[in-house]
Amino acid sequence: MIIRDFRLSDIDDVLAIEYEAFSDPYPVDILLQLYESGAGFAVAEIGKRVVGYIIFWIRGGIGHIIAIAVNSNYRNMHVGSLLLEKTIKVFLSNNINIIGLEVRKSNTSAINFYLKHGFVKIREEDNYYGDGETAIIMNYTKSENN
Numbered sequence: 001m002i003i004r005d006f007r008l009s010d011i012d013d014v015l016a017i018e019y020e021a022f023s024d025p026y027p028v029d030i031l032l033q034l035y036e037s038g039a040g041f042a043v044a045e046i047g048k049r050v051v052g053y054i055i056f057w058i059r060g061g062i063g064h065i066i067a068i069a070v071n072s073n074y075r076n077m078h079v080g081s082l083l084l085e086k087t088i089k090v091f092l093s094n095n096i097n098i099i100g101l102e103v104r105k106s107n108t109s110a111i112n113f114y115l116k117h118g119f120v121k122i123r124e125e126d127n128y129y130g131d132g133e134t135a136i137i138m139n140y141t142k143s144e145n146n
């Protein structure tokens with residue numbers, strides 16, 4: 001498996017993963033807008049097949065995971081871990097020592113995944129998602145993981 005930067009030719013694979021993974025997927029124009037506006041965008045590739053991706057950015061000195069998803073046939077094989085670990089390294093090497101994200105309260109597999117990677121629950125935000133679901137706000141801080 002390799003992790004590499006997203007290329008425009010990956011968009012169909014990324015969209016397929018996005019629409020499979022989320023009930024409220026980002027449409028193609030938002031994904032392309034994120035890419036064009038300079039967000040970090042990496043994919044995991046196994047045998048020329050894109051099986052996962054991560055989108056992230058840095059705003060006001062804080063890193064943010066915007067989206068991460070893995071093709072369901074390739075989950076629990078550490079694809080997501082590799083994507084997240086590489087992204088954490090990118091943040092830390094840019095002296096970004098706090099990383100935040102939001103995750104649906106019902107998404108226990110993703111919450112466990114983030115906990116495993118050193119994120120901690122900070123607070124809940126009611127009505128965060130369009131369907132009214134609560135978000136769990138999680139942070140990774142360098143000082144707590146070194």
Ligand SMILES: CC(C)(COP(=O)(O)OP(=O)(O)OC[C@H]1O[C@@H](n2cnc3c(N)ncnc32)[C@H](O)[C@@H]1OP(=O)(O)O)[C@@H](O)C(=O)NCCC(=O)NCCS
Nearest residue numbers: 021068069070075076077078079080081103109110112113
């Ligand atoms: C969350 C997601 C990206 C994780 O990717 P993945 O490649 O399956 O994760 P990994 O195989 O690297 O899992 C690493 C660890 O996370 C935890 N984990 C992953 N999936 C889990 C599950 N379904 N239940 C419990 N723990 C889980 C495990 O502890 C696992 O550790 P271990 O197997 O080493 O003990 C993937 O499940 C996914 O695409 N989900 C749908 C999209 C999504 O919810 N994204 C996050 C939204 S904020």
